Amino acid sequence: MSHVSLDLVRRYVNGDKDIPADQVWALEAHMETCASCRQLLATRTDSLAPLLQTVWSGIETVEPPAKHRRIPTWAAPAGGPWLGMTLLVAVVAMLLDLLGMTEVPLVMLLAPVAPVLGVAMAWNRAMDPAYELVSATPRAGLHLALRRTAAVLVVVIPALVLAGLPSGTSPALWLLPCLAFTLGTLALGSVIALSHAAAILAGLWAGLVVGPSLINSNLPQLLQPASLPIWASIVVLCVVVMALRADSYARLR
Template structure:
């Protein structure tokens, strides 16, 4: 036998009777979710509320429209304030490497060439910096958050860093451009597992220990930056890009 709320109970519920027990009010609410008849009877009981609702809507219609923020939202999809100091650091390090190359006068391998593959990594790590970006939660709640947003900010980092490296190195960009892209994509791929910041630190430390350090000691360009190694860098880029694509959903909740 189906239970229905009585007319008196619906009237007290619609009026917000403070004497109505909480458990009874909850029972009425649960019943109304599945009973169209009682909802219709409640609407008839609450007709006196309609003028109040219309008055509230009229007040909302008269409220001034908020100022457009499209430009600001467009900017936050490409960059975040947390990226500025990291990009500035990248610029300074690259300039310092160029000065070092000029001072050594070819005695050592080009410092700028050695640093070029990992130059964008710091900016990529800051592209999705939850702790450093004051607007992170707001941007993360937008429909385009996740991999789409990370890729756009990564592209913004490359647009700044790659021309700077091209101007700062006297070596053909063929040597460092593909390794630079490989490290960028590898940071994103590894960041999907351990976070962008940890991925960036790990890759930079590994590159410094196993490539930059030995190259400075032997005063020779490392084998990994010779033209013969470009095929390996291409394969690394493709594999890491595939990992990023397959794990696209993790970037929505990515920790940095």
């Protein structure tokens, strides 16, 4: 509408209940941007003029709101320290390998479970101060957990590759197990908290594989080329479990 008609203004001021709702909405929306029509409205009643002037002066003096901070979707708010700890562990393992303090490349032994610390923070109610807002977003749940997990892998995997270079550790032997443990943490996290899932899987790997391998000074069979089909099967199984239990990620545990 170009301008409000005098008759419509008169009916609006007098509280006419027969004005269609769409016309009322259009009139009020137009008043927000048209000073001349606001003045016309003010002239229809003396009692309304001071109120309009007071309200409009308050609106004009309000500063525009600061730009809203976006909810982090590619990195967990509390994931930084855990990610830093993971990188520190990789550096320490590389130094130990360089010093020859272990017969088996320590980087290779730790690489499969290295990302799980960061993954544990991807969808964790206790570690996300904005969990109520996060859980209400359209992309919350498994979609958000996968995005944050991808952000962890983008950082951790290149770091592990660089850490394994001095000892000649081949990423081909630990990359698939690393993916299996990452997806396994997410799959088990659909039943229990992700932090608990990460702790269980990392603890089992440390107790059943890392410890005996360091004691026996032998590369475990689970990191031999013959075991890759097994890891591939685990990856497929975890993907199926995650797909079937996708709805369980609707809430932060």
